[in-house]
Amino acid sequence: MSRFWSDTARHLSPYIPGEQPRVRGLIKLNTNEHPLEPSEKAIRAIKAVSGDSLRRYPDPTSQELCSAIAVTEGLQINQVFVGNGSDEILAHVFQALLSSSSVVNVPDITYSFYPVWAKLYGLECQTLPLSKDFSIDVDSLAALDGPILLANPNAPTGIALDLDSIEKLVFSERDRLVVVDEAYFGFGAQSATRLLDRADNLLVTRSLSKSHALAGLRVGFALGQSSLIDGLVRVKDSFNSYPIDAMAQAGAAAAILDREWLLGASEAVAGNRDWLVTELTQLDFEVCPSQANFLFVRHRSAAGQAIFDGLRSRNILVRRWDKARISEHLRISIGTREQCEALIAALKALLEE
Numbered sequence: 001m002s003r004f005w006s007d008t009a010r011h012l013s014p015y016i017p018g019e020q021p022r023v024r025g026l027i028k029l030n031t032n033e034h035p036l037e038p039s040e041k042a043i044r045a046i047k048a049v050s051g052d053s054l055r056r057y058p059d060p061t062s063q064e065l066c067s068a069i070a071v072t073e074g075l076q077i078n079q080v081f082v083g084n085g086s087d088e089i090l091a092h093v094f095q096a097l098l099s100s101s102s103v104v105n106v107p108d109i110t111y112s113f114y115p116v117w118a119k120l121y122g123l124e125c126q127t128l129p130l131s132k133d134f135s136i137d138v139d140s141l142a143a144l145d146g147p148i149l150l151a152n153p154n155a156p157t158g159i160a161l162d163l164d165s166i167e168k169l170v171f172s173e174r175d176r177l178v179v180v181d182e183a184y185f186g187f188g189a190q191s192a193t194r195l196l197d198r199a200d201n202l203l204v205t206r207s208l209s210k211s212h213a214l215a216g217l218r219v220g221f222a223l224g225q226s227s228l229i230d231g232l233v234r235v236k237d238s239f240n241s242y243p244i245d246a247m248a249q250a251g252a253a254a255a256i257l258d259r260e261w262l263l264g265a266s267e268a269v270a271g272n273r274d275w276l277v278t279e280l281t282q283l284d285f286e287v288c289p290s291q292a293n294f295l296f297v298r299h300r301s302a303a304g305q306a307i308f309d310g311l312r313s314r315n316i317l318v319r320r321w322d323k324a325r326i327s328e329h330l331r332i333s334i335g336t337r338e339q340c341e342a343l344i345a346a347l348k349a350l351l352e353e
């Protein structure tokens with residue numbers, strides 16, 4: 001703490017991201033990174049960025065990238081906003097859109113960055129308790145006053161709402177903004193983007209970190225009617241004109257257009273997820289039904305912390321939170337088949353001890 005800290009800096013409770021240890025041979029299943037290498041076309045596009053384009057500032061409006069997203073999603077370019085990861089976009093969403101209200105409604109168990117942004121931008125984060133099975137009671141959520149922010153599929157549970165439920169939330173109150181964080185889109189959940197042409201109170205955010213195996217590139221995007229997008233652009237252009245560097249713009253555009261890679265990679269993850277669900281269930285884990293690239297699990301008798309520690313001592317890293325209701329749970333990212341097999345072998349050994 002320094003005497004120069006502002007009141008804002010003093011009172012923040014920053015988000016703590018999952019560890020990124022540099023440990024040789026570590027099986028890293030703690031931050032939901034994709035197990036496969038990104039699209040070769042994306043890598044080539046990144047490498048093709050010339051020295052001359054690095055000498056210059058990148059395109060502040062990321063036209064090529066926005067256009068690739070618009071074409072893929074069947075939207076107009078003015079319905080697309082891009083940012084330095086969906087985290088940056090969500091921060092702009094708080095400042096540009098949600099702050100017109102004094103509260104934001106979120107599920108009690110969800111992405112733990114939401115309350116951090118709420119505090120940063122002076123909003124009260126009102127939480128709706130998830131049901132016992134971690135599902136969202138859509139009618140209770142729809143009955144609340146104020147904007148709604150929800151991850152679909154939810155994190156860390158992996159449970160997704162279907163399109164009818166999102167539709168209910170969006171159309172139950174047209175003067176309320178609904179922000180659907182689809183960071184884990186691509187692994188089976190339905191997208192809310194189909195509602196966009198009928199709803200000026202819906203914003204969808206996506207990430208290239210999970211579905212496209214590009215967490216290191218830091219690119220996300222938001223989709224909505226142009227009036228919402230314009231609000232985000234105003235905040236972005238008052239904060240950082242160039243949030244996406246030249247390599248990220250080129251790589252992300254190529255990745256978005258490589259539909260074949262996406263289909264194959266998503267299928268591989270879903271296959272490993274199905275295999276892991278079967279194996280974990282046989283080992284007496286309760287497994288939440290996941291439409292994401294991770295599983296949220298709890299052993300019926302062994303303690304979450306003991307399993308976490310046991311895995312760590314065998315060089316396997318998963319994620320656990322010291323939080324009410326979920327302290328016995330572990331969140332496990334879907335790895336390669338070899339990593340999944342190593343995880344199961346380690347769990348078998350641990351549970352036998």
Ligand SMILES: Cc1ncc(COP(=O)(O)O)c(C=O)c1O
Binds near residue numbers: 084085086154181207
């Ligand atoms: C629900 C959710 N939203 C957003 C993000 C941020 O993703 P990005 O890497 O695009 O900033 C994450 C990252 O883990 C997440 O879990």
